[in-house]
Amino acid sequence: MLVSTIRSVSHKKLFKNLQFVRLQSVPSHAHFTPYFSDSGSEDLSPDSRNNVIATNFSNSSNDKSSSELNSSGVVEILKNMQREPISALIFFNQLKEKGFQHDIQSYVAIIKILCLWGLDRKLDSLFKGIINSKKDHRCFEVSELLEAIAEELKDDEQSSLVRAFDTLIKSYATFGMFDEAIDTLFETKRHRVGPCLLSCNFLINRLVGHGKVDTAVAIYKQLKTIGLSPNVYTYGIMIKAYCRKQNFEEAAEMFLEMDEAGVVPNAYPYTAYLEGLCMHGMSDLACEVLQTWKAKNVPIDAYAYGAVIQGFVSEKKLDNAKNVLLDMEEHGQVPNGDHYRALVQGYCDSGEINKALEIHNEMKAKGIRSDCWILTPILQCLCQTGMHYEAISQFRNFQKLGMFLDKVTYNVGIDALCKMGKLDEAMRLFDEMKCKKLIPDVVHYTTLISGYCLHGNILDAFNLFEEMNENGLKADAIVYNVLAGGLSRNGLLDKVFFLLDAMKCQGLAPSTVTHNMIIEGLCLGGKVKEAEKYFTNLQEKSIENYASMVNGYCESSNATDGYKLFRRLFNQGILINRSSCLKLISGLCLEGENDRAIKLFEILLSSGDGPSKKMYGKLISALCRAGDMKRARWAYDHMVNKGLSPDIITYTIMLNGYCHVNCLREALDLFSDMKKRGIGPDIITYTVLLDGLCKVSMKRARFQNDAEGNKKVKQVASAFWCEMKEMELKPDVICYTALIDSHCKSDNLQDASSLFDEMIEHGLLPDTVTYTALLSGYCKHGDMDKVDTLVNEMESKGIQPDSRTMSTIDRGIARAKKMQFRH
Numbered sequence: 001m002l003v004s005t006i007r008s009v010s011h012k013k014l015f016k017n018l019q020f021v022r023l024q025s026v027p028s029h030a031h032f033t034p035y036f037s038d039s040g041s042e043d044l045s046p047d048s049r050n051n052v053i054a055t056n057f058s059n060s061s062n063d064k065s066s067s068e069l070n071s072s073g074v075v076e077i078l079k080n081m082q083r084e085p086i087s088a089l090i091f092f093n094q095l096k097e098k099g100f101q102h103d104i105q106s107y108v109a110i111i112k113i114l115c116l117w118g119l120d121r122k123l124d125s126l127f128k129g130i131i132n133s134k135k136d137h138r139c140f141e142v143s144e145l146l147e148a149i150a151e152e153l154k155d156d157e158q159s160s161l162v163r164a165f166d167t168l169i170k171s172y173a174t175f176g177m178f179d180e181a182i183d184t185l186f187e188t189k190r191h192r193v194g195p196c197l198l199s200c201n202f203l204i205n206r207l208v209g210h211g212k213v214d215t216a217v218a219i220y221k222q223l224k225t226i227g228l229s230p231n232v233y234t235y236g237i238m239i240k241a242y243c244r245k246q247n248f249e250e251a252a253e254m255f256l257e258m259d260e261a262g263v264v265p266n267a268y269p270y271t272a273y274l275e276g277l278c279m280h281g282m283s284d285l286a287c288e289v290l291q292t293w294k295a296k297n298v299p300i301d302a303y304a305y306g307a308v309i310q311g312f313v314s315e316k317k318l319d320n321a322k323n324v325l326l327d328m329e330e331h332g333q334v335p336n337g338d339h340y341r342a343l344v345q346g347y348c349d350s351g352e353i354n355k356a357l358e359i360h361n362e363m364k365a366k367g368i369r370s371d372c373w374i375l376t377p378i379l380q381c382l383c384q385t386g387m388h389y390e391a392i393s394q395f396r397n398f399q400k401l402g403m404f405l406d407k408v409t410y411n412v413g414i415d416a417l418c419k420m421g422k423l424d425e426a427m428r429l430f431d432e433m434k435c436k437k438l439i440p441d442v443v444h445y446t447t448l449i450s451g452y453c454l455h456g457n458i459l460d461a462f463n464l465f466e467e468m469n470e471n472g473l474k475a476d477a478i479v480y481n482v483l484a485g486g487l488s489r490n491g492l493l494d495k496v497f498f499l500l501d502a503m504k505c506q507g508l509a510p511s512t513v514t515h516n517m518i519i520e521g522l523c524l525g526g527k528v529k530e531a532e533k534y535f536t537n538l539q540e541k542s543i544e545n546y547a548s549m550v551n552g553y554c555e556s557s558n559a560t561d562g563y564k565l566f567r568r569l570f571n572q573g574i575l576i577n578r579s580s581c582l583k584l585i586s587g588l589c590l591e592g593e594n595d596r597a598i599k600l601f602e603i604l605l606s607s608g609d610g611p612s613k614k615m616y617g618k619l620i621s622a623l624c625r626a627g628d629m630k631r632a633r634w635a636y637d638h639m640v641n642k643g644l645s646p647d648i649i650t651y652t653i654m655l656n657g658y659c660h661v662n663c664l665r666e667a668l669d670l671f672s673d674m675k676k677r678g679i680g681p682d683i684i685t686y687t688v689l690l691d692g693l694c695k696v697s698m699k700r701a702r703f704q705n706d707a708e709g710n711k712k713v714k715q716v717a718s719a720f721w722c723e724m725k726e727m728e729l730k731p732d733v734i735c736y737t738a739l740i741d742s743h744c745k746s747d748n749l750q751d752a753s754s755l756f757d758e759m760i761e762h763g764l765l766p767d768t769v770t771y772t773a774l775l776s777g778y779c780k781h782g783d784m785d786k787v788d789t790l791v792n793e794m795e796s797k798g799i800q801p802d803s804r805t806m807s808t809i810d811r812g813i814a815r816a817k818k819m820q821f822r823h
Helices: 002-008 011-017 046-059 063-068 071-080 085-097 104-116 120-132 142-152 155-174 178-190 197-209 213-225 232-244 248-261 267-279 283-295 302-314 318-330 337-349 353-365 372-384 388-400 407-419 423-435 442-454 458-470 477-489 493-505 512-524 528-537 543-555 559-571 578-590 594-605 613-625 629-641 648-660 664-676 683-704 707-726 733-745 749-761 768-780 784-796 803-822
Strands: none
Touching: 071 085, 071 104, 085 104, 085 120, 104 120, 104 142, 104 155, 120 142, 120 155, 142 155, 142 178, 155 178, 155 197, 178 197, 178 213, 197 213, 197 232, 213 232, 232 248, 232 267, 248 267, 267 283, 267 302, 283 302, 283 318, 302 318, 302 337, 318 337, 337 353, 337 372, 353 372, 372 388, 372 407, 388 407, 407 423, 407 442, 423 442, 442 458, 442 477, 458 477, 477 493, 477 512, 493 512, 512 528, 512 543, 528 543, 543 559, 543 578, 559 578, 559 594, 578 594, 578 613, 594 613, 594 629, 613 629, 613 648, 629 648, 648 664, 648 683, 664 683, 683 707, 683 733, 733 749, 733 768, 749 768, 768 784, 768 803, 784 803
16 A cells, blocks of 8 residues: 555655655665565665655555554664654654554664654653553553663663663653652663663652652662762752651751762752741741851852742741841842742732732832732732722733733632622623633633622523533532522522522532522521521531521621520530621621620630630721720720730721721820830821821811811821831822822812822822712812813723712712802
């Protein structure tokens, strides 16, 4: 068949079909096979003839071609193609694709070619294919192939034999087949070739990565007994291994072994030791070691600093992490995106979005390019703190800069828009993602479905659910739970039961989470009686279900009923989870049941888990929101007496509470106490104080006619503003907005306008809330020209007015008409 094919094609056409093969003239030294006996091919060199056969075979549409070749013929062709390794590999693979079963001899032939040319990646891929194939799909064992390779690659081809063993060891290790990799490693000695140090390092490193530290140590010791000399990376890997087992003394001894062996350590083993300390929560010690080594001029690089920064971030010691970053710069090491990414992630995980943005801005100012892996945690943190508009603004800004945004970043943007109720925009972003070849997964569909359910668009939610199924994405329990919650919030209990049946048909049993979402969804939708009935009819109730019913009462402003259920359970010896108890405390305070909230708190204190800052913080926050500063102070003092130091968040909440109830002296005293304890105020603290001072000033001017007192309040506010700038705390959009709003409410439009201009000069983008605050001031005075100017400015910047903005403008128009009528 192949011979007749060659006869029927002209030489010109043959060479035209060989676009993927680089043909060249070579001496005629190869043996001719029976396939070349045809006279029509005698004018081609042997290598070219084999290339023609390979090409014609690959272009042949007749699958019978593979059956006409035998192993010896394939081996002979491969031998004659050894000067064209890529063509030989293509021929080999295409034979396999067309059903030809290669045996040991043909595999040895292609392996020999790849080893000869040093094509390690191709060789690795070949070995992985052999290992990964099922035994019944090959006619030999890998061990037999190894023996054949060793036999074929004679003494004059030792380097190729080492390369074959080396690649096979790495392939086994990649698949986690460590027993086979170890056998192959020590098999090299029997074939009179020493194990390659690179493959030894690769195997030991993989073992350590998979937690097989004892095996890694045993191999290291065995290799030393057979005369293998470790290099600096071997020692570094062993340091990492000993650190994994917390054997820090043995890890330190590796540095002595290096010194005795005359191996000069580079940054790798030092970094491995620091990473080991940080991995086990000893970042402070790692930092001390880093400083000591640095003083001795050991080779410390950016990765070593990065290990300590990441360690402090993992331990939530973010100020320490930032200090290491500063120290790194002072000693000539240039931070990269990974160092800043770790800090940004740490601040975001701690909810300190302002510090995260500050670090991010600092990074950009130094010319370090941001990316979606830094941006995504920032967006997530903004959304978690309810700053959805800011999240979308950041998303759009980076889009304009041409930054690549991945599927995770898009999902955060879609979620933010859904939370804001901008479902059409969320859908456009979803489609935009698809246009960029980012294929949506179940998570993206779940986010959109959740958004539609949240805003009562159940039909659209189910349309998306169907689209997801049509696209071959299998719905998981989370999607069903979201739909169940959405149907419940909209009071569609009958549809919920149909959904649960459909869920069961898909092999997904409703879980505790499913029942909880239904209970809380019904309560959120005002269907408390239905929620109680559903809860009562549950055959098996878990503690989580009870907690969910308590949560439901709180969400439906029935915290008193939630407290009754809590007491009933408590009397039966059942205590629901702490987070539900804290939610109940907040709900009781909102309903004015502060005494019950305190009693519940005291029960939590005596429950055995012990008090925590979070517990006290929740109680203090709830009492401050309720305006009960007397009990809030009691909780604060109680916390201090328990030996728990209040943090900046607790102080800020208390300051805000005092300002709201016009207790300025108490606020200033608490602020002084905060400073004495060594807790520096941040931008949020100053924002709360400045806003509170402005409102106190406004109240005194309006009701008390206390000019002298009002003057003192303004002086204090001015002092705080200067103090904040001296501390290099830059006012953010929220800070400016709070001050602008206060000035507008006290009819001080000139100062409000000046602050607005100052904010823009500092590169801060006013948001909808800022514009609404300034608009309210101009509307109050009927200055509709200024209102029109601001509205046009908003439109030009793509800032959408919300319902509050429109109401403010409508009131302004009505006031302007009234004033015009009077005149």
